Amino acid sequence: MDPVITLNAVDYAIIGGYILVMIFVGYSLKKYMKTGEDFFLSGRSLPGWITGLAFLSANLGALEVIGMVANSAKYGIATIHFYWVGAIPAMVFLGIFMMPFYYGSRVRTVPEYLKLRYNEATRGLNAISFAIMTVLMSGISLYAMALLFKLMLGWSLTGSILFGAVVVLLYVFWGGLSSSIYNEVIQFFLIWLGLLPIVFLGLKEVGGFAGFVAKLKEPLLHSAKYLGTSANPLGVDWFGVVFGLGFVLSFGYWTTDFLVVQRALASKNINSARMTPIIAAFPKMLVPIIVVIPGLVALLVLPEFSQAALPTADYNSALILLMKHYLPNGLLGLAITALLASFMSGMAGNVTAFNTIWTYDIYGSYIKKGKSDSHYLRMGKYATVFGVAISVGTAYIVQSFPNIMDYMQLVFSFFNAPLFATFLLGMFWAGATGWGGFFGLLVGILTAAGHYILYKLGVLHYASDMAANFYQAWWAWLADFVVTIGVSLFTAKRKPEELAGLVFGLTPKTKAAVRWLARPAVWGILAIVIAIVLNIIFW
Amino acid sequence: MNEKSEMKDQETGMSQGHVLDIKLPIGWLLSAYGLLLGIYGLVTKKEMYAKSLGFNLNVVWGGLMLAIGAGFLLAAFLKKDRAGR
Numbered sequence: 001m002d003p004v005i006t007l008n009a010v011d012y013a014i015i016g017g018y019i020l021v022m023i024f025v026g027y028s029l030k031k032y033m034k035t036g037e038d039f040f041l042s043g044r045s046l047p048g049w050i051t052g053l054a055f056l057s058a059n060l061g062a063l064e065v066i067g068m069v070a071n072s073a074k075y076g077i078a079t080i081h082f083y084w085v086g087a088i089p090a091m092v093f094l095g096i097f098m099m100p101f102y103y104g105s106r107v108r109t110v111p112e113y114l115k116l117r118y119n120e121a122t123r124g125l126n127a128i129s130f131a132i133m134t135v136l137m138s139g140i141s142l143y144a145m146a147l148l149f150k151l152m153l154g155w156s157l158t159g160s161i162l163f164g165a166v167v168v169l170l171y172v173f174w175g176g177l178s179s180s181i182y183n184e185v186i187q188f189f190l191i192w193l194g195l196l197p198i199v200f201l202g203l204k205e206v207g208g209f210a211g212f213v214a215k216l217k218e219p220l221l222h223s224a225k226y227l228g229t230s231a232n233p234l235g236v237d238w239f240g241v242v243f244g245l246g247f248v249l250s251f252g253y254w255t256t257d258f259l260v261v262q263r264a265l266a267s268k269n270i271n272s273a274r275m276t277p278i279i280a281a282f283p284k285m286l287v288p289i290i291v292v293i294p295g296l297v298a299l300l301v302l303p304e305f306s307q308a309a310l311p312t313a314d315y316n317s318a319l320i321l322l323m324k325h326y327l328p329n330g331l332l333g334l335a336i337t338a339l340l341a342s343f344m345s346g347m348a349g350n351v352t353a354f355n356t357i358w359t360y361d362i363y364g365s366y367i368k369k370g371k372s373d374s375h376y377l378r379m380g381k382y383a384t385v386f387g388v389a390i391s392v393g394t395a396y397i398v399q400s401f402p403n404i405m406d407y408m409q410l411v412f413s414f415f416n417a418p419l420f421a422t423f424l425l426g427m428f429w430a431g432a433t434g435w436g437g438f439f440g441l442l443v444g445i446l447t448a449a450g451h452y453i454l455y456k457l458g459v460l461h462y463a464s465d466m467a468a469n470f471y472q473a474w475w476a477w478l479a480d481f482v483v484t485i486g487v488s489l490f491t492a493k494r495k496p497e498e499l500a501g502l503v504f505g506l507t508p509k510t511k512a513a514v515r516w517l518a519r520p521a522v523w524g525i526l527a528i529v530i531a532i533v534l535n536i537i538f539w
Numbered sequence: 540m541n542e543k544s545e546m547k548d549q550e551t552g553m554s555q556g557h558v559l560d561i562k563l564p565i566g567w568l569l570s571a572y573g574l575l576l577g578i579y580g581l582v583t584k585k586e587m588y589a590k591s592l593g594f595n596l597n598v599v600w601g602g603l604m605l606a607i608g609a610g611f612l613l614a615a616f617l618k619k620d621r622a623g624r
Binding site: 018 | 559561564565567568569571572575576579580583587588590591592594596597600601603604607
């Protein structure tokens with residue numbers, strides 16, 4: 001097959017420039033990596049705007065961008081649910097209510113919090129399931145990128161997978177979390193600069209929003225109006241969107257996934273840590289501009305997505321075909337660099353989360369306890385190497401799943417969805433006991449797995465895979481919630497003194513030390529209000 | 540977290556942290572991209588821009604990126620200057 005896009009020397013210069021800067025940043029951070037905390041948590045020294053942009057970018061990987069453009073071409077405006085329902089409320093909740101316990105208790109990882117709040121077994125269960133998830137996700141990023149290079153430039157899958165893996169390995173090995181975060185910030189700017197030209201040209205060609213309204217089918221233009229009717233392209237009802245996506249999946253991901261929480265833990269003080277997800281919420285609200293609009297434009301301008309071609313259309317190719325359609329050489333290189341950057345950072349984020357969890361929560365807790373800090377720093381570097389190696393293997397597993405995004409949601413609903421129930425009860429109900437937390441989490445994960453098996457066997461029926469994922473998350477969450485409460489009622493409670501700093505209500509309130517304009521609650525409420533208004537506009 | 544150290548953090552930003560100023564690599568990268576795209580746009584023919592609806596996107600977007608990149612560099616140097624005094 002001929003490559004879709006032909007690049008010239010200028011395009012390659014732009015791609016090469018990015019790789020060089022990335023490696024340079026990693027290398028110049030090397031000399032600062034003296035302690036474990038420097039390597040795993042950036043020495044807890046970064047300002048809120050950097051951790052905030054990194055918090056957002058960690059989630060804006062290549063597969064997120066390509067997958068969301070694909071979703072927009074498939075489901076229309078309803079894709080905004082992944083942003084204004086499925087992200088903003090959870091991000092604000094994390095900043096205002098949960099971050100004081102994460103950052104305030106000085107834990108280094110999410111599983112470590114579970115150990116302090118519940119028990120060692122709960123931590124082990126979460127650490128191991130999370131470590132598996134990060135290498136899976138890292139492999140997905142790798143595969144998405146390799147597929148992109150294959151379609152676009154005609155590179156071999158194996159060649160791209162190895163190339164991407166080596167670059168990420170280099171800069172994470174040298175600079176740890178700081179490398180990851182710095183590249184995420186650079187990626188944030190590249191992704192906007194690389195994709196906005198497509199948005200402008202696309203809107204111009206179709207005649208702006210009026211063009212969408214005139215030429216697209218009505219259900220594609222509304223986010224909520226057709227939910228629960230047969231015309232709804234998403235195939236999901238109200239309950240699925242609000243509780244499955246908006247509550248369980250979204251809160252599970254944004255508030256308990258160490259990949260994103262780690263960025264906030266790298267902040268220099270508690271106010272910056274709380275502001276991290278809230279700062280991220282504002283650009284997050286705007287991301288639909290660069291994913292939803294291109295998806296809709298693709299339906300109107302690309303022959304591959306004309307009415308006649310639709311049944312067999314490969315939605316994941318929408319973004320790449322748009323680049324080819326609109327961008328001249330030069331800018332084309334920039335757009336491809338933006339995707340490359342978002343892929344690299346998606347993978348690097350998973351690798352840094354993996355090496356931290358592995359070193360602190362698995363190796364340092366079960367394999368070799370009580371070693372020196374420099375021993376663990378070295379282990380973190382080794383973990384980076386084998387984390388990348390496992391990702392390369394995972395990249396080949398992913399090939400059998402056609403819609404990458406659906407797969408991603410599936411993985412989340414196995415691990416994150418039940419975890420949110422464990423955290424909710426742990427942080428806000430002092431009565432939750434150690435074994436309550438453990439069995440709740442275990443049953444939650446098993447419920448997700450059982451639901452998935454029953455769905456695949458055809459015992460359970462849903463209108464779409466997406467609906468099945470949303471409901472799976474909901475049932476897993478409910479199972480965890482109910483079992484945690486049930487077991488807690490019959491097992492020994494901890495003394496309230498032991499839970500100070502870990503549970504809401506048992507933690508002395510500190511007076512806000514910053515002026516009102518710097519307060520998380522003020523900005524959090526503003527973000528929620530804007531999200532509500534946006535939802536109403538695109539109803 | 541007491542009030543005093545909170546205030547100090549806000550005043551000095553990253554200077555008390557341990558790492559390089561992120562504004563520098565962003566600034567250099569975007570400026571270099573802007574220059575390269577701008578020059579490339581000036582030397583390429585009009586026909587190349589038929590697909591971008593007639594706009595010479597390399598010049599327009601290159602100029603914008605150069606401006607953003609220069610902004611980051613300026614911010615980084617101003618801060619260094621202040622910290623140096």
